[in-house]
Amino acid sequence: MGIVAAALAGVVLSAGLGTAAAAPKAKQLDKVTLQLKWVTDTQFGGYYAAQQLGYFKKFGLDVTLRPGGPSITPEQVVASGQAQVGIDWLPSLLAARDTGTGLVNIAQMFSKSGMTELTWKSSGITSVAQMKNKKVGVWCCGNQYELYAALTKYGMDPTKNKGVTIVNQPFDMNLFLQHKVDAAAAMTYNELAQVMETKNPKTGKLYTLKDLNVFPMQNEGTGMLEDGLFTTQDWLNSHRDVAMRLVAASDWGWIYCRDHAVQCAQWVVKAGTALPAGHQVWEQNESNKLIWPNKLGIGVMDPKAFAFTAATSLKYHGIKHAATRKAYDAQIAKAALQYLKNHVKGIDVYGKHFKPIHVTLTAGGK
Amino acid sequence: MASVAVERPAERGVGVKRVGSRGVLLLVVLGVLWGVWEGFRAIGIHYGLTRPFTVDATSMPHIHDMFKALFERPNAEGPLLIVTLLEAAAFTAKEAALGFAMGSVGGFAIGALLAHSRMLQRGFLPYVVASQTVPILAIAPMVVIWFTNPNSTFHVTAWVAVAILASYLTFFPVAIATLRGLQATDHRAVELMRSYAANRWTVLWKLRFPTALPYLFSALKISATASIVGAIIGESPTSIAGGLGGAILNFAQFYSFQPQNLWATNIVAAALGIAFFLVVVGAERLVLRHAPENVA
Numbered sequence: 001m002g003i004v005a006a007a008l009a010g011v012v013l014s015a016g017l018g019t020a021a022a023a024p025k026a027k028q029l030d031k032v033t034l035q036l037k038w039v040t041d042t043q044f045g046g047y048y049a050a051q052q053l054g055y056f057k058k059f060g061l062d063v064t065l066r067p068g069g070p071s072i073t074p075e076q077v078v079a080s081g082q083a084q085v086g087i088d089w090l091p092s093l094l095a096a097r098d099t100g101t102g103l104v105n106i107a108q109m110f111s112k113s114g115m116t117e118l119t120w121k122s123s124g125i126t127s128v129a130q131m132k133n134k135k136v137g138v139w140c141c142g143n144q145y146e147l148y149a150a151l152t153k154y155g156m157d158p159t160k161n162k163g164v165t166i167v168n169q170p171f172d173m174n175l176f177l178q179h180k181v182d183a184a185a186a187m188t189y190n191e192l193a194q195v196m197e198t199k200n201p202k203t204g205k206l207y208t209l210k211d212l213n214v215f216p217m218q219n220e221g222t223g224m225l226e227d228g229l230f231t232t233q234d235w236l237n238s239h240r241d242v243a244m245r246l247v248a249a250s251d252w253g254w255i256y257c258r259d260h261a262v263q264c265a266q267w268v269v270k271a272g273t274a275l276p277a278g279h280q281v282w283e284q285n286e287s288n289k290l291i292w293p294n295k296l297g298i299g300v301m302d303p304k305a306f307a308f309t310a311a312t313s314l315k316y317h318g319i320k321h322a323a324t325r326k327a328y329d330a331q332i333a334k335a336a337l338q339y340l341k342n343h344v345k346g347i348d349v350y351g352k353h354f355k356p357i358h359v360t361l362t363a364g365g366k
Numbered sequence: 367m368a369s370v371a372v373e374r375p376a377e378r379g380v381g382v383k384r385v386g387s388r389g390v391l392l393l394v395v396l397g398v399l400w401g402v403w404e405g406f407r408a409i410g411i412h413y414g415l416t417r418p419f420t421v422d423a424t425s426m427p428h429i430h431d432m433f434k435a436l437f438e439r440p441n442a443e444g445p446l447l448i449v450t451l452l453e454a455a456a457f458t459a460k461e462a463a464l465g466f467a468m469g470s471v472g473g474f475a476i477g478a479l480l481a482h483s484r485m486l487q488r489g490f491l492p493y494v495v496a497s498q499t500v501p502i503l504a505i506a507p508m509v510v511i512w513f514t515n516p517n518s519t520f521h522v523t524a525w526v527a528v529a530i531l532a533s534y535l536t537f538f539p540v541a542i543a544t545l546r547g548l549q550a551t552d553h554r555a556v557e558l559m560r561s562y563a564a565n566r567w568t569v570l571w572k573l574r575f576p577t578a579l580p581y582l583f584s585a586l587k588i589s590a591t592a593s594i595v596g597a598i599i600g601e602s603p604t605s606i607a608g609g610l611g612g613a614i615l616n617f618a619q620f621y622s623f624q625p626q627n628l629w630a631t632n633i634v635a636a637a638l639g640i641a642f643f644l645v646v647v648g649a650e651r652l653v654l655r656h657a658p659e660n661v662a
Contacts, residue, residue, distance in 0.1 A: 035605075039607065039612070039615060039619065040607060066605045067605055067607045067612075068605065069602045069603075069605070069612075069615050070602065070615070071503065071506065071507075071602045071603045072602070072603060072605060076507070077605075080511045080515065081515050081516075081517050082510070082511070082515055082516075171619065172618070172619070172621050172622050173622045174424065174425075174621070177424070177622055178420050178422075194620065194622050194623055195622075197623040198424075198622055201422065201423065266443070269441055269443070269444065270443075270444075272607070272616065273450060273607055273608070273612050273613050274440035274441065274444055274447060274613070274627070275440070275441065275616070276440060276441060276620060276623075276624065277441035277442060277443070277444075278441075279620070364623050364624045365620060365624065366440070366441060366442065
């Protein structure tokens with residue numbers, strides 16, 4: 001037992017208990033940990049690009065990207081100080097604020113919603129209105145409001161299962177592929193591609209958009225704001241400059257990915273665990289579409305979209321009290337654009353002429 | 367009692383024959399399992415079974431496809447899947463090994479302490495038991511917040527936090543087995559030792575501990591596999607993407623179009639668990655071979 005204990009002590013010591021202060025560098029970089037909403041993938045391509053291209057470093061930052069997952073709530077990670085900045089959908093941030101957590105949005109990266117509802121062409125359901133009395137799949141826990149708002153527009157009451165049957169959807173697409181639901185939620189950048197990377201067992205060929213009806217919530221007018229950067233009000237008060245530079249470098253990364261989607265996807269594939277590369281290119285391209293073009297400039301909150309997101313969250317009890325403008329600090333994102341323009345000659349932060357690339361999906365997302 | 371834990375050492379001469387027959391048995395069992403899987407799959411697809419689950423190529427990939435996936439590249443520029451998974455397994459093994467060590471030492475200490483005082487046992491044993499009813503998923507965020515916050519004076523790197531979580535699953539069987547094992551000593555033997563004026567410490571190490579060893583090894587076998595489970599579960603809330611937990615999460619996400627990758631990951635995770643188990647079995651053989659009095 002003594003030997004085991006000694007060996008154990010050795011391992012614990014070498015594991016770096018109470019890490020010593022980092023060696024001082026010539027130019028001190030500000031350390032920031034960025035908590036992603038989900039596991040490594042091109043939904044966060046811009047941040048990986050900023051890391052890869054040294055944009056964070058150029059702006060005086062030493063950034064650690066911390067992957068998320070099903071048991072990680074970015075709001076909780078940031079509130080407890082394990083990361084300074086997090087990425088999550090705006091409704092989730094509002095819900096955390098509603099419970100008294102002092103978090104604030106500093107940049108709204110995605111200006112459009114990526115959420116869609118899918119039906120099979122063969123089902124004959126060609127509009128959201130026709131989902132009446134059908135089995136409609138959607139994710140839980142704050143991700144359902146956009147669909148709920150759309151169904152409500154057509155006289156259904158999804159919260160009480162009146163006129164429609166809501167099915168709690170897991171995070172894979174099997175329910176839909178097995179026709180166990182009539183409609184299923186899918187993000188343009190992920191689940192939609194997953195369906196089209198699967199072979200139709202009847203024909204042996206991949207499903208294509210010709211097999212599907214896709215209803216983007218953005219087109220239904222019920223799209224809510226998704227991925228945005230947030231931090232605690234306390235940290236922001238004492239680190240406004242660091243926050244601004246983080247947003248600026250992230251913007252720059254996304255600007256690079258707008259023009260180099262394939263390259264960004266390759267970097268992300270390298271950073272992740274055996275990710276399907278083709279799928280990642282699709283995802284990068286679709287993420288780009290949620291940012292560009294942006295009339296206000298990347299990261300700047302659109303007050304109207306904020307108001308709609310806040311009101312919809314309130315309506316479906318995502319929050320109990322109406323959210324106020326205090327939920328975001330518009331100055332940070334605006335200052336970041338100015339900083340970026342000052343430091344990078346001729347940079348285009350609006351992407352007015354943005355054109356998505358064409359991505360062909362393959363079996364298994366390779 | 368001890369025969370549950372200890373297998374009789376093989377007699378010399380028949381060893382080779384035994385290994386041979388074991389190999390055959392192993393192949394037969396694997397063949398039967400393969401047949402059951404593929405048979406159920408074929409019947410299920412043919413008759414369109416939807417219970418207990420829809421049987422199709424996605425829900426039940428071919429077993430040969432799972433093994434084939436190990437030797438394919440998930441993306442053109444990346445390494446073979448098995449290389450990625452072995453690296454992930456090595457990482458998880460590191461966490462599990464530390465967790466196993468901490469849990470075993472801690473569990474033994476708790477068991478030994480409780481064995482020596484009826485009052486402590488009455489007072490604390492219910493809480494030791496209750497600790498296992500709290501799901502590790504509920505404990506994980508707390509461990510992460512307590513021990514990995516860089517602003518705290520005491521903090522550890524994320525993988526050590528995972529080891530702490532793994533130890534939470536491993537200490538319990540060891541604690542219970544130690545308690546039981548230390549109390550299983552023949553009373554006459556204890557009385558004999560006392561009559562030679564042996565003190566408590568001597569009785570513990572010379573008599574009670576050797577008697578408890580078979581119990582202890584049974585528990586360590588359970589802990590060895592539990593430590594892998596604990597490490598895999600612990601990786602998710604600690605944001606570790608490089609271990610088997612990260613791989614499982616990643617491939618679960620893409621299950622609908624590449625199910626064989628998740629199954630291949632499961633194969634590697636199972637192999638790691640078996641490897642840990644075999645290490646304990648090996649240690650047991652080494653330790654108990656020279657202690658025939660323990661082989662009942």
